[in-house]
Amino acid sequence: MVRTRNSSTTKRATLADVAKVANVSAITVSRVINQPDKVSSDLCQRVQEAIDMLGYIPNQSASSLASARSGVIGVSIPSLSNIVFNDVLRGIYDVAGASDYKVLLVDTHYSPLEEEKMIRTLLSQSPEAMIITGGDQTRACERMLAKAGLPVVQIMEILNQPLDMNVGFSHYQAGFDVALKLLATGCQRLGFIGARMDARVQQRMAGFRDALQERGKLNEKFLVTTPEPSSIALGGELFRSLLSLSAGQVDGIFCCNDDLALGALFESQRMNIKVPTDISLCGFNDFESSAFVNPSLSSVHVPRYEMGVQAAQMIVQVLEGEAVAQKQRDIGFEVILRQSSRPIQ
Amino acid sequence: MVRTRNSSTTKRATLADVAKVANVSAITVSRVINQPDKVSSDLCQRVQEAIDMLGYIPNQSASSLASARSGVIGVSIPSLSNIVFNDVLRGIYDVAGASDYKVLLVDTHYSPLEEEKMIRTLLSQSPEAMIITGGDQTRACERMLAKAGLPVVQIMEILNQPLDMNVGFSHYQAGFDVALKLLATGCQRLGFIGARMDARVQQRMAGFRDALQERGKLNEKFLVTTPEPSSIALGGELFRSLLSLSAGQVDGIFCCNDDLALGALFESQRMNIKVPTDISLCGFNDFESSAFVNPSLSSVHVPRYEMGVQAAQMIVQVLEGEAVAQKQRDIGFEVILRQSSRPIQ
DNA sequence: ACAATCGATGTTTGCGCTATCATTTGACTT
DNA sequence: AAGTCAAATGATAGCGCAAACATCGATTGT
Structure with a gap:
């Protein structure tokens, strides 16, 4: 059996191998790769040919260690x-x-x-x-x-x-602003649904909460949270929870993200609740779909x-x-x- | 000024540093890290203390190079x-x-x-x-x-x-099956909208196309594609294109993914076209939202x-x-x- | 014409780690 | 009691590369 070039059993080529083939020193090969302008163009070419011929790929571990x-x-x-x-x-x-x-x-x-x-x-x-x-x-x-x-x-x-x-x-400020905006649209009994409740979601909720409190519109019962990860399905569930916990009084909901908000929106459709006539919804993150669902979803856009x-x-x-x-x-x-x-x- | 321990100017601790502190050889420290069962438990502990004290973090480059x-x-x-x-x-x-x-x-x-x-x-x-x-x-x-x-x-x-x-x-088989299923639901004039058109999307289309051809239901005009990347917005556009190219004749559309399909669905709602009464839609990938939109979106689920x-x-x-x-x-x-x-x- | 300078190339060394091969110790066998 | 063996630990070398310094010839300035 003919020995084929560079089978997988062959060891990976090194700088020294390339150097030998190109008949230069190893450091010159290194320079061709890292600082080609420091090497004359003919040598550069010769080395490059050797690199291609051997299929040389630098060993980044060695490079990291040395440099x-x-x-x-x-x-x-x-x-x-x-x-x-x-x-x-x-x-x-x-x-x-x-x-x-x-x-x-x-x-x-x-x-x-x-x-x-x-x-x-x-x-x-x-x-x-x-x-x-x-x-x-x-x-x-x-x-x-x-x-x-x-x-x-x-x-x-x-x-x-x-x-x-x-x-x-500032997630706090974002939550705060959402509350003010929703109030400005005429909502009187605002609620919040949140999932995962990581630090950032907590800050959004805190901002939302503080804004409502400032305006005397805070009802703690209307803040529904869970440590579970967000999903559209969960959004639907939390939406129902909030409705029942508030005895159907909520007229606007800030959802901690668009997953939940979309879930709430889809659930409202199934429950025949009119958005925004009966309840306003606002999400967070502004997914592409939020602009396209019907009705399109209010949200907080973040770059x-x-x-x-x-x-x-x-x-x-x-x-x-x-x-x-x-x-x-x-x-x-x-x-x-x-x-x-x-x-x- | 008092010299504080391990300021950022200090060099990162090495195996040798740890070895010196623990009063063992470097290789023993290496073993504590990589094969702790080869080292007696008291030495193991002594070394671990030295590691913690120095905040030693192994240098993976050196490890990779050596091993x-x-x-x-x-x-x-x-x-x-x-x-x-x-x-x-x-x-x-x-x-x-x-x-x-x-x-x-x-x-x-x-x-x-x-x-x-x-x-x-x-x-x-x-x-x-x-x-x-x-x-x-x-x-x-x-x-x-x-x-x-x-x-x-x-x-x-x-x-x-x-x-x-x-x-x-098999993306080909998936496209093929979608065509058969849509035909089985009674669709007579099936169309396709596709974006990006990478190899896999092309195979889905090929399968879809071949199935239609086999059944004598293929109309090349109903296959609308673009190399642009998919998006919900593009789904809406392609939906309109297909409708106009087919002079409104299409009664079912296979969208190459759920982005396009959702875009098509939302656009149909805006155009007051009834899905599925007027047009059936089927996407691909089965995003979570697909199961929750109204009407929920037919799609191809992939694990x-x-x-x-x-x-x-x-x-x-x-x-x-x-x-x-x-x-x-x-x-x-x-x-x-x-x-x-x-x-x- | 000759030192000074610069660009191009080479030699040596060591980065931090682990493979490999000792060495030591003590328990166990016969 | 000598030999055997395994477990625990150490000494040495080298992985592949680039930093640092050395060398050499060519060019420049005066």
Whole structure:
């Protein structure tokens, strides 16, 4: 049997192999790959041919070890199923990819303890920077990050004491504003349904609650929450719960996200409850479908993609040694009233 | 100023540092981390204390280099925005995480050339296995993968000539079955709207088309496609296009995914077209919302999470040296008829 | 014409870890 | 009691690469 070139049993080619074939030193091959302008064009070409011939692929572990640069940005999000993070990730990947950084992504399942474990894993990969979600890290986790001494961006919410950099918006203010808007449309008995109840959802609820209290419209019974993860199905259930708990008195509901809101809307249709005539609905996150359902769903729009982009840009800037304009950025939100709530009077 | 412990300027602790503190050799520390049962319990404890005291985090690059094991599984998907991949990823992450593998995820933007570049990047991280989407790799990409000689699972579709392992289902058969089912509900003039038109969407269309042709019900004018990415908005547009191109004759539409189908449904509501009385609709992917919209949307259910789980399990099995039962697995699909199509007569 | 300078290339070394092969100790066999 | 073996620990070397420094020839300035 003829020995075929580079079968899978052959060991992966190294810099030295390429160097031998091109008849140059290993460091020259390294330069061709990393700083081609430092090598004369004919040598560059000869080396490139050798690389192609051998199918050489650099060993990033060796490179990281020798240069103390991994080209990795660690990213930690609480959930892969929550599509809210898709847009953020897309922004991060777009910017990171354009600057040749790799992204190592972990999922913490909304648990600070798991987050601590995951961030330890990330740190063992020697990332050059980290993007993490929110501010609920454990003390140990904060210590690890501080000790690692790398740029960190906390995203999704504006924090009082960010570890380093921060891009997000005020969930409290968003909840507050929704309450005011719904009141302005004439709602008198507002309710809230919330699921998962992570820190950000709690802040939305707190803002909503405080606004109602300020206006003397707060009824604690109208706040229905569950630790279960959000889903459309759950939205329908919570909608029914709230209706029965309030004895059908509620005339407007702030749903902690659009999953719940869509579930509530679909359930209202099944129950023959008129939205917004009988009950107004407002969601949060402004999914694409929210603008298209009938009646279209009022929601809070958040520039998620932009948030990912900015977080990654801040990272890249710091890593390239540039100055970062603001270490904390509020990217804002917008309450969008559509057909599921009445017009402001 | 008092010198505080471990400021960010301090270098990261190494095995040797821990060894010195614990008064053992470096290799013992390594063993405590990687094979604790090979070390006596008192030493184990002493070393663990030193690790905690120094906040030692292993350098994975050095470990990979020395052991030729990275613990990384490379995953390549065509799009981060398409939420179809969320469920698959969740399955992969769940299984990989449980076996202490890290996932390195790249996005190819549906481009084989970008895929080639991304897979080169992945390979440079010395992954122990790869999970990639579909079978549209470039020749160069196939060569790289073959040369790397690692376990590869191609997911999302059943391939005629998989590179190695394969988990998916037949998109052709799914399209074919949808056509038969819609015909069985009494539709006479079936149309198709498709976006992005990647390999899998094309297969769905081909199956749909062939089924219609077999039954003598094919009208090429009723197949409307665009290379643009799918969205609910685009679904509405394509719905209108198809209606006008068919002069309103179409009485049933297979939409290449649920985004388009929801867009079509919402648009039909706005146009006062009755679904399913005037037109039947069937989507693909069976999003959660599809079961909840009114009328609920017929769709093709695919066990995506399960697909991710199986792909990762196959990988883990191979890496642990176990035998893999079947290298190719058809996980099937299910056409679910709901209110957006009439009952089968 | 000769030193000074610069660009192009090479040599050496070590990054932090683990594979491999000792070495030591003590328990157990015959 | 000598030999055998296994468990626990250590010493050494090398994984593949790039930083740091060294070398060499060519170009420049005066």
